[in-house]
Amino acid sequence: MPTRFELANAIRALSMDAVQKAKSGHPGAPMGMADIAEVLWNDYLQHNPDDPQWADRDRFVLSNGHGSMLLYSLLHLTGYDLDLEQLQNFRQLHSKTPGHPEYGYAPGIETTTGPLGQGLANAVGMAIAEKTLAAQFNRPGHTIVDHYTYCFVGDGCLMEGISHEVSSLAGTQRLGKLIVFYDDNGISIDGEVEGWFTDDTAKRFEAYGWHVVPQIDGHDPEAVKAAIELARQDDDRPSLIVCKTIIGFGAPNKQGKEECHGAPLGEDEVAAARARLDWPHAPFHVPEPIYQAWDAREQGQAAQAEWQARFDRYAEAHPALAREFQRRIQCQLPAEFTGEAMIQRAQEQGESLATRKASLSCLNELGPQLPELLGGSADLAPSNLTFWKGAKAISPGSSTTPVEGSPDGNYLHYGVREFGMGAIMNGIVLHGGFIPYGATFLIFMEYMRNAVRMAALMGQRAIYVFTHDSIGLGEDGPTHQPIEQLTSLRTTPNLATWRPCDAVETAAAWNAALKRQSGPTALVLSRQNLPHQARDKQQLADIARGGYVLKDCEGIPEAILIATGSEVALAMDAAAQLEQDGRRVRVVSMPSCDAFDAQDADYRQSVLPAEVTARVAVEAAHADYWHKYVGLEGRVVGMRTFGESGKAEDLFHHFGFTVNQVVAEVEGVVDAAL
Numbered sequence: 001m002p003t004r005f006e007l008a009n010a011i012r013a014l015s016m017d018a019v020q021k022a023k024s025g026h027p028g029a030p031m032g033m034a035d036i037a038e039v040l041w042n043d044y045l046q047h048n049p050d051d052p053q054w055a056d057r058d059r060f061v062l063s064n065g066h067g068s069m070l071l072y073s074l075l076h077l078t079g080y081d082l083d084l085e086q087l088q089n090f091r092q093l094h095s096k097t098p099g100h101p102e103y104g105y106a107p108g109i110e111t112t113t114g115p116l117g118q119g120l121a122n123a124v125g126m127a128i129a130e131k132t133l134a135a136q137f138n139r140p141g142h143t144i145v146d147h148y149t150y151c152f153v154g155d156g157c158l159m160e161g162i163s164h165e166v167s168s169l170a171g172t173q174r175l176g177k178l179i180v181f182y183d184d185n186g187i188s189i190d191g192e193v194e195g196w197f198t199d200d201t202a203k204r205f206e207a208y209g210w211h212v213v214p215q216i217d218g219h220d221p222e223a224v225k226a227a228i229e230l231a232r233q234d235d236d237r238p239s240l241i242v243c244k245t246i247i248g249f250g251a252p253n254k255q256g257k258e259e260c261h262g263a264p265l266g267e268d269e270v271a272a273a274r275a276r277l278d279w280p281h282a283p284f285h286v287p288e289p290i291y292q293a294w295d296a297r298e299q300g301q302a303a304q305a306e307w308q309a310r311f312d313r314y315a316e317a318h319p320a321l322a323r324e325f326q327r328r329i330q331c332q333l334p335a336e337f338t339g340e341a342m343i344q345r346a347q348e349q350g351e352s353l354a355t356r357k358a359s360l361s362c363l364n365e366l367g368p369q370l371p372e373l374l375g376g377s378a379d380l381a382p383s384n385l386t387f388w389k390g391a392k393a394i395s396p397g398s399s400t401t402p403v404e405g406s407p408d409g410n411y412l413h414y415g416v417r418e419f420g421m422g423a424i425m426n427g428i429v430l431h432g433g434f435i436p437y438g439a440t441f442l443i444f445m446e447y448m449r450n451a452v453r454m455a456a457l458m459g460q461r462a463i464y465v466f467t468h469d470s471i472g473l474g475e476d477g478p479t480h481q482p483i484e485q486l487t488s489l490r491t492t493p494n495l496a497t498w499r500p501c502d503a504v505e506t507a508a509a510w511n512a513a514l515k516r517q518s519g520p521t522a523l524v525l526s527r528q529n530l531p532h533q534a535r536d537k538q539q540l541a542d543i544a545r546g547g548y549v550l551k552d553c554e555g556i557p558e559a560i561l562i563a564t565g566s567e568v569a570l571a572m573d574a575a576a577q578l579e580q581d582g583r584r585v586r587v588v589s590m591p592s593c594d595a596f597d598a599q600d601a602d603y604r605q606s607v608l609p610a611e612v613t614a615r616v617a618v619e620a621a622h623a624d625y626w627h628k629y630v631g632l633e634g635r636v637v638g639m640r641t642f643g644e645s646g647k648a649e650d651l652f653h654h655f656g657f658t659v660n661q662v663v664a665e666v667e668g669v670v671d672a673a674l
Contacts, residue, residue, distance in 0.1 A: 002293045004221045007042065008034040009277045010077060010286050010294065012250050015069035016273060017283040018090035018097070020264045025091060025099065028247040028260040029067030031273075032218070033152060033183050036243055039224045040181075041074055041296070044232075046147060048300030049079035052107040055329050055432065056307050058147045059110050059126045063119025064154035064183065065100040066262065072097050075108040077286070077294035082106050084284055103430070103458040111430050112458050115450050117160030118423045120180065123151035124166040125427020125436075127178035127238070128412070132374070132394055133433045135408035137325050142314040144307070144325065148232075151180045155193050158182065158201060165420030167238075171209030174396040176235035179228070183218070185247040191258045202242055211237040218243030236396075250277045328372045328433045331461070331517060337369055339511025346507040347540055350532045355525040355565070356385045356467040358503035362510045363388035367410075370435065370514070374428060376412035377439040377465075378421050383527075384439035384467045387411060418444045422451025422464075429460045435514065439465035441473075442482040442524055445489070455520040456495040462520040463513045469499065470620035471655060472566055473527045477645030486621040489522050490593055498592045499524040499619075501568035502532050505591045508543040512595065524565065528648055531569050533589070546595025547607055551575055551587035558584045559614040559666045562629055564591060567618040567637075567657065574618075574662035585666065586612075590629075614673040616665045620657055633672065635665040 011034040019025035046058040062071045069090065075082045082096060086106070089095035096106040100114035110126070113119035127149040134145035157163055170178060182201060186193055202214040211234040213227040224243065231239035248260030251273040265273065274280065281287065315322035327334070342365050346358070367373055367390045381387040394409035414421040418440050425436040445452065445466055455462045471481045489497045496516060498509035506525065513521035533550060535543075542548035547562075551572060559578075563571035568589050575585045588607055590596060596604065608615075608629065615634040617626035623638030630636060637656060644651060652658070 002290045004035070004038055006290060007293055008038040009250070009279050010290050011037060011070060011073045012277060013274070013279050013281065014073040014076070014087055014284065014286070016251070016265055016270050018069050018072070018087050020267065020270050021088060021283070022091040023264055025069065025264065026066040026262050027069070027265055028187070028262075029064055029154060029183065030070035030073065031249045031251065031255075031260070032185050032245040032247045033067065033070055034249070035219045035221055036152075036181055036224050036245070037070060037074055039221050040150060040228065041078060042294070043225060044228055045150065046303055047296065048304045049108070049297050050301060051304060052080065054304050054307075056145060056147050059123070059149045059431065061110055061113065061119045061123040061126070061149070061151040062101060063113055063123070063151055063157045064116065065113030065119060067154075068097070068099065068101050071101055071109070072106070075106060077291065078296040080106070080108045082108070088284055111426065112454055115454070116154070116156040117158075117162040118451065118454060120151055120153050120157050121162055121166040121420055121423030121451070122427035122430060123149050123178060123180070124170045124175065125424035126431040127170065127175040128173060128394070128424065129428045129431035129434055130177060131173070131175060131407055132409070135406065136371075137321060139314070139318055139321070142310070142317055144311050144314050148177045148179060151178070152183060153180055154183045155185070155188050155197055158199070159197055162419045162423060165417035166424060167205060167208050167210070169415065169417060169420060169424070170238045172396075173394070174209070174236050175238045178238040179231045180238065180240050182240055182242045183245055184242050185245045187247045187256070187258050187261060189258060189261055202240070205240045209237060211239040213239065213241045216241055216243045218245035219249060252276045324371075331432070333514065334369065339507070339514060342366070343504060343507040343511060343540065343543070346504045347535060349503070351503050352529055352531045353503060354527055354529050355500050355502065355506045356527060358500075358506035359465060359510065359523060359525055360385035360388060361503065362507050364390070366510065366514070367391065371410070372433065372435050374410055374412065374434040374436045375438070376414050376421060376436070378414045378418045378444065379416045380440055381413070383441070384465055386437070386439040386465055414438065418447035419451060422448035423454070425462045426451060426455050426458070426460055429462050430458070435461055435463065437463035437465055439467065441468040441480060442466035442485050443468070443480050445485050449488070452489075452495065452520065452522070453492060456492050459494060459518045460520060461517055464520065464522045465525065466522055467525045468527045469524045469565060470526070471639070471643040471651045472620060472648045474648040474651065475645055478642040481643035482621065483639050483642055484622045486524065486619070487625040489524070490625060494519040496521040496592060496594055497524065498522065499565040500591045501563070501565055501589055502530050504533070504535065504540070505543055505589070509591060512544060512592070526566050528566065530566050533568065533572070543591065544595070545599050545603060546592035546597070547588055547590040549586060549607055550589040553579070553584040553586055555584060556609075557586040557612055559616065559670050560586045560588060560608060560612055561616050561618065561662070561666065562588045562590050562626070563618040564589070565619070567620055570657060570659065570662060571618050574659045574666065577659055577663050578666055583666070583670070614666070614669045616662065616669055618657070618662055620652070620655070633669070635669050637662055637665055
């Protein structure tokens with residue numbers, strides 16, 4: 001029977017061989033954390049390599065994702081569908097083993113980790129999802145949700161500010177099934193971290209309300225095992241296990257130094273490491289006894305079978321709950337759900353109101369139909385209007401906690417933690433069972449920008465409610481008035497962005513977001529009231545296409561006005577004025593550019609005929625984006641500077657968002673086209 005040291009050395013050897021063959025990568029972390037990983041994966045991790053999507057599996061997140069060969073080695077050794085050839089193709093085009101773990105590339109990868117600290121945030125989200133799902137579905141005598149979230153982090157993860165945001169919230173929520181291993185090796189790319197990172201990490205996490213197990217020898221399997229036992233005994237607090245390790249452990253001339261952090265060891269050092277570790281095998285060769293000792297398939301199948309038997313008993317006792325659990329885990333909307341009815345009702349009601357308030361009306365209708373909705377706001381719920389009438393705050397559920405709510409709630413008060421909110425949402429949706437939505441002002445999307453990008457990269461159905469969408473928010477001034485943010489969102493691949501002009505388009509945007517399963521959606525909403533727009537049945541249906549003709553003229557239009565959000569009403573008023581002056585003008589409402597761009601060429605031609613070159617776009621955001629629709633000869637009434645502090649109506653006038661200005665631009669572009 002192979003020893004623990006030999007099992008860990010299989011990770012070290014595969015990692016240093018793959019990095020050496022690729023001529024790039026990070027061998028230090030996998031070699032340093034191999035002993036910790038061996039104990040966790042062989043003695044504790046509940047998973048089934050034959051079914052990586054088993055609902056009650058433990059989640060494992062490698063937050064220091066540059067050490068990706070650690071995870072790839074573990075998946076390969078334990079029996080996942082990741083063969084040796086994929087390890088040999090590490091960091092090569094089209095392999096399942098890219099430089100950082102990428103969700104969806106290889107089975108068993110729970111999340112994409114590259115930007116440091118976000119894996120920890122994802123793990124917090126997964127732990128929140130586990131705790132909340134358990135509170136919603138488990139019943140006395142029937143436990144179907146009961147698993148841990150384990151996370152590896154490095155110095156870099158804990159230097160990132162997001163680690164503070166999410167660890168603070170994790171402590172407040174008392175996530176007892178979250179266990180984090182800190183790879184305390186004292187080395188980062190620049191060298192010994194004592195020159196720039198001298199925090200007392202143990203005290204820091206104790207201050208968050210975590211259970212901390214300090215000063216564990218990360219190369220002593222029995223010490224690691226004892227620490228995990230202590231962590232699992234504390235079910236009322238998340239745990240941090242501080243593991244002292246040697247980066248690049250086993251490489252005699254480079255271990256403990258920054259040279260082995262982010263570069264191959266070199267042929268001579270790899271040979272020296274083989275000798276030091278007593279690993280005489282050829283590159284990428286793992287002896288069969290070691291493979292057999294690592295193989296987790298039989299044990300995983302047995303664990304899942306035992307859970308399935310429990311679930312079958314649960315289904316007999318609570319059939320409706322069992323069906324609901326399966327529906328939610330499979331990310332299916334209820335069969336009876338129809339967002340189209342919500343859109344139709346909004347059209348019939350014809351209310352003129354702020355689109356943030358229209359969004360709340362949607363939530364009040366959607367919430368009772370979709371218990372999987374898990375909302376939240378970064379301390380702006382009264383402004384974002386995301387706390388609907390059936391919302392129930394999630395809290396630890398202890399009598400000593402003054403915050404109202406319980407673990408089975410459906411709304412998270414994230415606090416002023418925009419970045420943390422976005423990354424936690426990613427963890428929640430990756431876990432399964434929920435559709436998370438989170439809100440803040442559009443300008444503060446900047447704080448959570450990279451989490452939004454990660455959701456798009458992974459194709460996860462997170463919904464962002466971004467309110468106060470323009471200079472129209474008024475007196476708070478340029479620090480709060482978004483200018484370039486809409487362009488940033490619209491140019492992010494796989495992110496759907498909607499800026500509705502009234503309550504009807506807001507309902508359509510929510511419907512599109514909920515029915516979209518392949519990526520996140522940004523709903524960009526106004527602070528100020530917006531007038532209802534009249535539509536016929538066809539126009540109502542065409543909203544889903546992202547852009548449609550809201551107002552047309554007889555014959556071929558002389559000019560086309562394109563607008564979104566609050567500026568649609570302005571475009572309509574300008575078109576009315578131009579019509580009185582004898583001009584033939586079409587108004588196109590474009591709530592979602594990406595949805596419009598996805599339509600077939602015939603539809604796009606029907607809305608924006610190529611022969612009509614006189615075009616003007618109107619939006620209280622950066623002007624440059626709109627030249628893709630109006631061309632270089634077209635005009636854009638938009639922003640090219642930051643905003644100012646003042647009343648909304650004064651600001652719109654000051655920056656040229658007036659009927660007279662739009663009319664003048666249309667007249668100018670028509671004359672130029674003659």
